[in-house]
Amino acid sequence: MVRKPTSSRHGEAAGGGAAEEKERKGLWSPEEDERLYTHITHRGVSTWSSVIWFLDLTRLALHLRLRRSGKSCRLRWMNYLRPDLKKEPISDREAETIISLQKLLGNRWSVIAAKMPGRTDNEIKNYWNSRIRKRQSAAAGSGGCPTPGTVMEKEPTANAATVAAAPEAASPPPPPIPARLPMFSCQLLDGGGGGAATTQSPPNAGSSDISEVSACGGNGGGEDSSRDYCFSGGDVDGDGDMVHLLALDDLDLLVDVPGLLDVDAWDCELYRADYSTSSSMSN
Template sequence: MVRKPITSRHGEAAAAVNAGDMAAAEERERKGLWSPEEDERLYTHITRCGVSTWSSVIGLRRSGKSCRLRWMNYLRPDLKKEPITDREAETIISLQKLLGNRWSVIAAKMPGRTDNEIKNYWNSRIRKRQTAAAAVAESRAKTEPPALAAGDEPCADAAAVEATAAAPSSPPPIAARLPVFACQLLDGGAVAATQSSPTATEQLVNGAGSSESEASAGGNGGGGEDYSYSGGGVDGDMVRHLLALDDLDLLIDVPGLLDSWECELYYPEDSSSSMSN
C-alpha cells in the first residue's frame, strides 16, 4: 500500500509551529514517509555506490538509519511484494516458536521478506489469533478439565493448536520445542538458492563429516540467505546431536538440514520427493 507522504508525524517537522521552524527542521533532518523522489535518490545512490555508508546519501536530509531502513524494508530489489502466504505464515509461526522474537534471524530464513514485515505480520495477525485461540482454550479448560497422561506435555502454544486444527493432514506431533515445518521453508519445494560462501556454521558442520553433499552450497544471487536443499538423506543423527547440544541457532543455520530431517520423520518412505510440490 502506497500512501502519500506526510510530515505531520514522528518528528520535529511536525512540531515546528511556524514556517521558519519548519524550514529549519526540514534543513536538519526529514522524517515521516518517504517521497518517490527520495526513494529514487536513495535507490540510485545505493545501486551506484553500494551500502557501505548509509549516512553519505547525498541530497537526502535523512539519517543513515532512516536510509538503511527504507532500503531494507522497501527498496531492496529482492523483496517480495506479494502478501505473505499461508505457507510463509506457518514458517513464521514455527520459527518464532523456535527462535522467539528474533525477527532478523527469522527474516534471514525467508528470502524476500524483511524483519519488519514479519514482525508486523506477527504482531497484527498471528499474535492476535494466538490470543484469541488461547482465550478459547482457557474457556474450554475451565469447562472440561484436561485428561493428560503422565509425561504428556500440554501444548503451550495456541498457534500450534490452531495450526493443527487448520491442517488435519499435518504430520504427527514431535517434541514441542521443534518447529512444525511444512517440509520446506521456501515456496516451491526443492530450492537450491544458497550462499556462495559457506558460513562458519556450515563449515563447522560440513567439517564434522556428514551430510556435506546435502548441505553444500550451490550459487546464490546475493542477499546472504542460506537455503539449500538438494534432496535425500540428511543425517538425522546430526540434527539430534545439535539438539543435544541445545544449539538451535546452529541447527537452523544449516541449509535444508532441519526441514529435510523433518521430512524424513514425516515421510520416511519418500523424503526426497516430498520436498518438491
C-alpha cells in the same frame, strides 16, 4: 498494503525552508526513494554486505542529500526498496512457516527473515504482532488448544538451543547438527523481470545493474549461516536476479518447517562450497 508516502508529516520538510538542515523523519517521499534506489542500484545492491558505503551510511545519506540518518537509509532499503522483496501479501503457507520458525527460533526476526526470501524482518515481525499473536491469544482465551508459538509468549529472544531445550512434549528437539563441509541449497530470486516484485518498484527497477557485480553477499561473519549471494552469471534475464543460498546446516534445522523446503521455492540441488576455486564466493 503499500501506502503512498503522502502524509503531511513528510510534506512539511520536503520543500525546504527553516528545517532544511534538520534530519528528516517520518515517511519517505517518492523523490527520496528514487534517489536512494537509483544510487544503490547503480552502485550495485550486492555491495550491501561488503562494500564501502555500507560501512558509512551516514556519508551515503549526505552524498545523496537525503536529510536522513544512515540508519534510516538502510532501513528504507532493506524494508521497502530492495528489488528482491516480495510485494504480495504473506500467504497462508508463509504464515505457517513464520509460526514454525518463531516456535523454533523465538523472536529472532532477522534470522526468520533470512529463511524466507523476499520477506523482511520488519514485515514478519509486523505480521506476527498484528495477526498471528492476536489469533493465538484469541485461541488461547477461548479455551482452545494453544497454537504453535504460545509457549514463546514470554520468551523474547530465545535462541534455537534454548527452544530445543524447552520442555516441548509434542515435538522432540532437533537432532544435533554434525560438523561437515558447508553445503548450500540454491534459490534464484527473480529481480523483477516480471511478476509482482516489480509492480510497485520505484523507477529504474527494471534497469538495475545489480548483476554486474561479480559476487556479493556473505553475512559478515555472524553466527547465522544463511547467506545471500548474487553472481554475474546468475541474472538470466538481466533484471537483477539474485541467488539465495541456504547453508545445509539450516536445512537440517528447517526440514520440519512446512513450506520452507518447498520445491516451488527451493531448488534442492546441493552445491558444495568451494571457496578456493569459486570466484563467486571470493569475498
